[in-house]
Amino acid sequence: MSMSKSLTLSAVVAIGLSGAALAADAKNGLGQPPGLGQPITESDIKAWDITILPDGTNLPAGRGTAAAGAKIVAEKCAPCHGEGAKGGKNAALISDEPLKGRGIEANKTIKNFWANATTLYDYIRRAMPWPSPRTLSDQEVYDIVAFLLAGNKIIDENAVMDAKTLPQVKMPNRDNFIIKFPDRI
Ligand code: HEC
Secondary structure (H helix, E strand, O other): OOHHHHHHHHHHHHHHHHHHHHHHHHHOOOOOOOOOOOOOOHHHHHHHOOOOOOOOOOOOOOEEOHHHHHHHHHHHOHHHHOHHHOOOOOOOOOOOOOOOOOHHHOOOOHHHHOOEHHHHHHHHHHHOOOOOOOOOOHHHHHHHHHHHHHHOOOOOOOOOEEOOOHHHOEOOOHHHOOOOOHHHO
């Protein structure tokens, strides 16, 4: 038998054997999914489905004011973002600094850089207060957002922020952003 023929033959034998092994596995329940975990429920998905689009899609119910936000910020944000959120060991959330520098070096603050007020809601609800994200109620987030926007003089001190008014807030640097797929948001 030539070398190549014997190789071919052993390959055929090997395939035959593994086929038999697979059939046996299927009979024993092997080769099936491991049966770990459990089907995901609607409420599981809901807990993660918190993305708010720039136009305000998915904003929850609730309404917030700067006055109520001031108390929450003093308690939960000031330890890192400084008194009145004007800067501490972490970023100033209220600042009149104009945008200086380029790229990663630029001093990007909420007022001089963020394109959409709705992103503030999304970000704070999903990521802050560090290190306990997702501990703020939807209502508290509206209050904080109202406080930060009023402190940055983007909205009136008494303006009420809710699912209708927040998307209407125009951020100062909004027009310098190019929306790549405007029809998708
Ligand atoms: C234990 C510290 C800590 C606490 C408390 C905290 N943050 Fe932060 N925050 C950070 C860090 C770290 C970052 C990311 C780095 C940075 O921007 O300084 C950040 C970033 C942010 C940003 C983005 C700033 C920017 O311009 O990019 C916002 C907005 C923000 N935090 C809001 C809040 C709010 C609102 C609270 C209170 C509910 C809060 N944070 C509480 C540590 C904290």
